[in-house]
Amino acid sequence: MExxxxxxxxxxxxNEATSAIGYKWNEIAGTRHFLGGKPEEVSEDDYPTCDNCKKEMTFYAQIDSIGENYDLADCMVIHNYVCFSCLTVKAQLMQLLA
Incomplete structure (x- = not known):
């Protein structure tokens, strides 16, 4: 399912939240947030399998690093997956080309 x-x-x-967003040296990092669709730079063949029921999980969201003060290991994103059969969730940190 997509x-x-x-x-x-x-x-x-x-104001504190406003100052937390973005990067001085990179205009792309911090803007790659979305729900649904397909994760950037990941093939459907590489989607995780549910640890509980062993079915392929559905990509649910990509959450980018917030900004320089809350950076995830050099502008990584979090890919979130859900199993709609048993409602198990899984998250993976991914390094994307920015």
Whole structure:
């Protein structure tokens, strides 16, 4: 199953949150958040299998690093998967080309 892609746009609610977003040296990192669709730079053949029921999991979301102060190991993203059969979730850190 593929969920339709929905772009996520950060909407900080405080000055502190506004200052946490983004990178001085990279315009792409920190903007690659979305729900559904397909994860960037990952083939469907590489989607994880559910640890509980052994079925292929569905890609659910890609969450990018927030900004320089909350960077995930050099601008990594988190790929989130869900098994719709037993509602198990799995997350993977991935290094993308920015």
């Amino acid at each position: 969920i339709p892609k929905i772009k996520l746009v950060p909407s900080p609610e405080t």
